[in-house]
Amino acid sequence: MRLPSWLAQHIAALRALLVLTVLLGLAYPLAMVAVGRLPGLSDRADGSLITVADKTVGSRLIGQSFTDADGNPVPRYFQSRPSAAGDGYDPTSTSAGNLGPESIVDTLSDNPDDAAQSLLTQVCARSVAVGELEKVDGRRPFCTADGVGAVLAVFHRDGFTGPVTRVVSVNQTGTPFVATYQGVTVESARNGEDYRAMGAVITPIRGDAPADPVVPADAVTASASGLDPHISPAYADLQAPRIARERGLTEDQVRRLIEEHTDGRALGFLGEPAVNVLELNMALDGR
């Protein structure tokens, strides 16, 4: 008996899929798993785990938080970048921050579940925190001194034009970062208000922070994976005095360690120089 051609075609398709699934979906990956058991590869194929005194402390490739149970930085350790993976460096919940370059207005609310920080405020807050931890100037452009985005909602008489009628500092419920704007007194924001929807023009204020902030860029931004094992040499350098202080080392000793654990650009042009934080911290512990 001959099958109708459409049915024959689909049966051929199913057979093809099954044959290829066996070849490509089982034989190939399992063969690769087997290859991965070979000495020299097996360590890496298993996740480049680092073991100290029979205790696995992590993976050379996966970043860690060096914070205490409350999430505060442990000063003896170099700190990693901010992470958006779970509660920070959670490999079961990898993620980036995903806020855009003009995410500058916070959602303010009494209820912490409804409140949301804009990316600008996150950056400003991190910068201030790092500044305090490292005892350096944590100011940045478009940031207030208390670490939120310096953003005003400016009401004009005719929408975008005309005299200014009202000004609100949208990310601050407390004292506004400036007293007046174009002769109008700046109000503080109230929870739950959407000033843009009320007709305000959202205006970030540059402020007088240096264009080249002391706290490096990677210290105030979340990485792509949330598991970034590296920090920039600049951020490591910024942390060196604190580490030296906490560990009773000279800054030179610390800097030498940083240098030892800095990966330059591969072949001189691939990627960026970076410092592996876990390895650096283990080196500190090992001394």
Add this chain to the structure above:
Amino acid sequence: MAGWLFVITLVLALVAVYKPFGDYLYRVVSGTRDNVVERGVYRLVGVDRNAAQTWGVYARSVLAFSAVSILFLYAFLRLQDKLWLSLGFDPLPGHLAWNTAVSFTTNTNWQAYSGESTMGHLVQMAGLAVQNFVSASVGIAVAVALVRGFAARKSATLGNFWVDLTRITLRVLLPVAVVFAVIFMAAGMVQNLSGGVDVTTLTGATQHITGGPVASQEVIKELGTNGGGFYNVNAAHPFENPATWTNWIQLFLILLIPFSLPRVFGRMVGQNRQGYAIAAVMAILAVASVALTIGLEVHGAGTVPQAVGAAMEGKETRFGIPNSAAYAAITTLTSTGSVNSFHDSYTALGGMMPMINMMLGEVAPGGVGAGLYGLLILAVITVFVAGLMVGRTPEYLGKKIGAREMKIASSYFLITPALVLIGTAAAFATGNNATALNVGPHGLSEVLYAFTSASNNNGSAFAGITVNTPWWDTALGLAMLLGRFLPIVLVLALAGSLARQKVTPESEGTLPTHQPLFVGMVVGVTVVLVALTFLPALALGPIAEGLS
């Protein structure tokens, strides 16, 4: 400077492999001698190796194979808890399983799920990764069928899909995958069947280090321009992209086949210079786009990048800004969609570039196969206008571009813009844009990006948008499905129509399709058509954001 060297070395490497790898591909698709494994596959599948198919049969074979693939994968995902190595994960809900099945079958690899918390190892390697192989082969097979149409003289047939599928998979994709999987393992990519290990960190916290067959899947994900990551953060994850040099290799693998296919085209039509011309169009668009993206990201415009001092949000330290931007451009130029940084946090205009790359129709150089056939369609449209301007009935490689060919080519280039625009408008009209994380123009960009990515079978995401809802899963699934198979059917119809024609010999009056002027014109047509179609929507998204 290092950033530019990164791009230049990639270009040089691709130039170096263009001929040898292209010639190898050519021998694979035009060879007639099969090895034992291939003969075995034919026997198991039940096909006659020498039975050439008409375009209709070829198309029905592609559709049958893809339909069976979607059903098989759907069932796999719905039943994963009943199978081995599920790591205890639940079966996927219906809408997500549909979306994912379509996504991998269409070479899109849009991921509405988070790999590490959804998929067991068996589903990843025997379900998803298998489609990474075969969907890539389907794309290449269709492109080859189209080229056969150009090369044929008064022929009714275009080759045999099952033979193409088997040979491309076993002779091209699998060997390259094996070699680079080992290299990737050496770089630190995980390859085991472990459910992971718990470690105690230096500060005493617990961290779960995941395991899985990552390296084997990572290779084909890039080589087949699929892009579906093992993990949620894709190639940003240190286990998927551990080193700066694996980053380079990944981009090389992504570009390898798409940039070598023009060679196959040139060889098959018997004029290598025609292949060079197509490769030149791809290269010009790609280099311009990569350079622009790097330039915009390094410049770092926008309030937050200025506050930070650099557009570092959502980028890994080891890759830095230039290599991340290059990756973003290349992954979207090729319909790959794997990411090593998060486009949502790019500068407004830097983030527009990936969108525009996809809007180009994934032709520079595009997905494996899909890029070549997409660009050939654009070349057909260019030939038509240019051909009229030299006073002849337009012809491309001796084939007349008449009403039937134009009907097919025009429909082809209508499909994806229609899907993108209608999908985006529908999301806003129905309020489903509300799941976007960002507000205003950036929120608009997130929605526009999602439909652009799905309709063009790219699969990268602006992210930030919650797309695992019944509406989004369904709508994007439809966009992926229609964006893949309607064009494929049209391409095969065009191939059939071209194959039937005789070949008009070249003369002084024939529009030369291998010269810089024509190359420039195809570039122009591609850019202008895209600009004209999407500019209004882009104006309300990234352009509005970037010019504020």
Add this chain to the structure above:
Amino acid sequence: MTTPTLEKPTTPSPVRAGTLDPHQLRHSLPQALAKLDPRTLWRNPVMLIVEVGAVFTTVLAVTDPSVFAWIITVWLWLTVLFANLAEAVAEGRGKAQAATLRQAKQDMTAYLRDGREIPATQLKLGDVVVVEAGQIIPGDGDVIEGIASVDESAITGESAPVIRESGGDRSAVTGGTRVLSDRIVVRITQKPGESFVDRMIALVEGANRQKTPNEIALNILLAALTIIFLLSVVTLQPLAIFSKAFQAAAPDTVALDANGVTGIVLVSLIVCLIPTTIGALLSAIGIAGMDRLVQRNVLAMSGRAVEAAGDVNTLLLDKTGTITLGNRQAAEFVPVDGVTAATLAEAAQLSSLADETPEGRSVVVLAKNDFGLRESEPGLMPNVTFVPFTAQTRMSGVDLPGRQIRKGAASAVMKWVRQNGGHPTEEAGEIVDTVSGTGGTPLVVAEQLDGQPARALGVIHLKDVVKAGMRERFDEMRRMGIRTVMITGDNPRTAKAIADEAGVDDFLAEATPEDKLAYIRREQEGGRLVAMTGDGTNDAPALAQADVGVAMNTGTSAAKEAGNMVDLDSDPTKLIEIVEIGKQLLITRGALTTFSITNDIAKYFAIIPAMFAAVYPGLDTLNVMRLHSPGSAILSAVIFNALVIVALIPLALRGVRYTPAGASSLLRRNLLIYGLGGVIAPFLGIKLIDLLVQFIPGI
């Protein structure tokens, strides 16, 4: 009769088609208005969409009147009207041509041989009519009895009468021409309403015009572009509403309010983006192309044939009359050893005195020019007997007292020499071979003096004379990518020599009609398009097989029926012009399509900031033309879009300038003018219009 002469210019005569006087516009206006009927307009989907948009804005302008709304509405209607006007003007010109032809048919009476009198319009195929001197021939047909001189000036414009006679290749007559003398009986070969003139009229009238293949393909592209732009504008609406709602501070403008982009602006944007320029002019271009053919006295049976002419790869040209002058001419006297050239010339002259064929005359002329031999009147010479040429002897000559001279084909004359006691020298044979080898025709001259054996004196070298300028013309063809093939009945050696001299690419020697047909088939098999001319009945199969078959008007009805064009001038070199017209037609379409699409870039820079700068002030950066206001920007774009149609009507009618050149240089040139020009022109135009419309109150 207007057979070509040496003086006939081979360059295209100046064409009247480009001129466009206001008079014509006014005349075409009523028709343009009539074409607003959607039932007529549906043939042109691009313009139909503009009309639907115009109706929509009219409704909006009535329900919610404003200066802006009304001005836009008026200009949208004008856009449709201008498109109709372009078509109407093109039709009007074609009709004017056809009208003169048609006029002749009006009120004409046909006198049937059986004595009945019926109106000419009722003539059926196969009717037999009698036409007397002074009467007009009522329809196309063949002369089956009699001979007459016919004035064909009504269709050819040539005042010299031509001879039409039954049988042979001069039997075809065209309806509308006048018999000047004698009486002929004509069998009608046309069906009612299907005479050449009728078909021509149909081709220049837009309504009944069949679209050509390329036109159909182009229409598909235009439809696709239209759909894309429709989609991109319509789907913009939800995004616009979202954006406006997000930016609460944004004031309402003429372009955008809380309900999104206003209807008027939405329609304006669609109209500006869809390819209205080419959409409006497409049918005018086609009609004007046919019209240009008519102006050159070529009647095409279909637009398809004209288009095919542009694609021709191979041109089959008859040697005689097309490449060479109709007749061979004596070029040289080559004597055998021991005979002076003057002696040979004298003998040749004497033998040709009574030979009135062009060859014979040319011998006399050469003898006079080269040797000063005066021509003596045959009648004045006593005792002279002229021996005429017969097919049996294949020679002619003269018998003088004591001296016989013969000239003719080598074999015939040699035979005569032998018969008369002489024996032909080797040398004469060698000369004959040499002459033949160079493509010439050798005529051997021999004499016999009384009492002596006959001897050959030498050879007259008759040569085909290639028309002036042909080599340049063929070089031109080669640059255009067209192979020229000479068809001749000559032997291969002769053919090759002439082919080399004329510079054609190939030749077909000793060609029979079957050879021609086979050659055409072979070319077509190789994917090439073939054009040829022909006049005889035996050309009919080849004419029918060729992609472009141009029948000479002097030819037989069978030839005319078989071809797809008729050249009223019966000028075989016209084929070259027909090819150029075909190319020009395609180039004009391609150029205006490119122009139309590239125009959109500037329109975006006008309209996008006009629509959205109110919501996102940063978008005002895109307002590179610094247009006055959103209203003026949109209005300027709409007005430019309409005016550019009018501005391009002359170009559409005249066609883009075509100079024979290779494809690359043509593309470079046209891309520069119409591509780059298309980008730049609207920036200037829109800015200029904006400078004016900003003074309209309320804008």
